[in-house]
Amino acid sequence: MQKIIDRFVKYVKIDTQSDENNPAFPSTEKQWDLAKVLVEELNEIGMQDVTLDDNCYVMATLPSNVDFNVPTIGFVAHIDTSPDYSGTNVNPQFHPNYDGKDIVLNKERNIVLSPSYFDDLLQYKGQTIITTDGTTLLGADDKAGVTEIVSAMEHLINNPEIKHGKIRICFTPDEEVGKGAHMFDVEKFGAEWAYTMDGSQVGELEYENFNAAGAKVTINGKIVHPGYAKGKMINSMLIANEFIAALPKNEIPQETEGYEGFYHLHGMSGEVEKSTLEYIIRDHDFKLFEERKVTFQKIADTLNKKLGSDLVQVEIKDQYFNMRKKIEPVMHIVDIAEEAMKQLNIKPLIKAIRGGTDGSQLSYKGLPCPNIFAGGHNFHGRYEYIAAESLQLATDVIVKIAELTAERAK
Incomplete structure (x- = not known):
């Protein structure tokens, strides 16, 4: 798990805050910084067809390792962070074996992450909590999703005994300002369906949104x-x-x-x-x-x-519109994700998103795309946090979905 944690920290330290007031695409030049790092890393771990287009979309392929037809599936996450709070000089703090008490983020400024206010923290007692230092957001939204997708692809490459079909991945810019799917080339992506790794707590599985x-x-x-x-x-x-x-x-x-x-x-x-x-x-x-x-x-x-x-x-x-209309005719893609969680002893939390997702726009562009947890909480502010164990669990879900999709295609 340490490699996944190190990868996450590496990504969140790269400032990729988007700008809702800039009509350019992407809305900030600094999003290219992470995109270029990802291209290099995807090539290093052995992904194929790694591309970075003129609109800052990173795409790559993991070829099938079976000799029968399997639907091509995809996984999507966004590289930008919210304009709502600073993403400059992110300094992650680690709190191993969390004891359920207040976490002091910044002693000098008296900034405290408290379970008396954020009671979701208590779900993660005994785990390693990664927080901000109280002066920036963390960037788990959605660099946790980026981390999990890259880590899952690396795991599948290093463990060829896990059988899977062709997998496509994409990292998008400007999701936080509502433009993440605007320039997404669905035809180039070439998947029958995909999953955004952009939800919150462990177990979330969503195919409805505002x-x-x-x-x-x-x-x-x-x-x-x-x-x-x-x-x-x-x-x-x-x-x-x-x-x-x-x-x-x-x-x-x-x-x-x-x-x-x-x-x-x-x-x-x-x-x-x-x-x-x-x-x-x-x-x-x-x-x-x-x-x-x-x-x-x-x-x-x-x-x-x-x-x-x-x-x-x-x-x-x-x-954007509620993606439920586009997902219901292909509910088997939700069933696969639900089964993957159950096989990993994760309780699926199927609920409607009180927000939006790239998955909504992608579903209306012809790529059905439910949303899966990435693990973070309190997005867009100084109280953002994620349990390190959640990064691992989401990575495992991606791997299991790939495996189940191949099994069902036999």
Whole structure:
């Protein structure tokens, strides 16, 4: 397991933070740094057809080692880390034989990872916990997935007695800014189906995700001297407040769970003359998702009618859709992953993703792609962590899926 840990640490120390405000692809040049390292490493371990294209996608092949036809399967992970928190100078900390108590990430700043708040930690008592030093994110999302795929391929190469068909792997850029699958060449990849290694806790197996849209509300006001503003000034910030208050107050991320959708205000700026609100709109049910977008526009229409002018403008863009529609006709690919976990004594946790994944967009591009755990927790912030043992378990699941796919093809 130490080799897997060392590989993970090597990857997380390479800053690959993406940039949601840059339309370039990839959105940051530094993602190329890890991509080039991966090309070198994949060649070193004996992978074939290793490529790095002009859009920063790394692909490679592990040829079949059996003399009968087996469906070509794939494994996908993303190399970028979230723009939400710094990925510069990541300094992983190791906590062997975790005792279930508070973990001090940074004594000087009094930053503590506590199971009293993050109770998932208690699942990993007795294991080696890898954390941040409190000043950056860790990057387990999704460098854990990258680590596990490379490690699984190396294991299969070094253990040819494990029979498998052709396997394709791909590492994508810009997943964290919603563009991870935009330039993915499904035809070049050439797999019948694939799995993203981008979930959280051990056992997660997901083939449902949110339908998602981004929304921007622009409110135009009028600025005049406040001493002479009677009947003239229109304060866009006050209208923005009315818009926010008009949405269902409990349909927000911190008040919802499971299949419950939400409106999430994640950015706002304002002056008297102009204010903007940035939202994401989410729901697993497509009909409810469409209704949420209608509700959003109706609030703007109501405010404009009240104001007697079209001061409130709404722009809504669909981002991705629930992959369940594309997975259900080929549920055997979920069954194989579930069986792989069971054979490894891992309890499958089949649930809907309260978020998105490259797998959603890939499924709609013709590559059915459920999501499997990578092992990390508390993504996108200083409290991110992963158990070293989880890296090994996810690696084992990849190997077992390859083996079961070949067995079922006999």
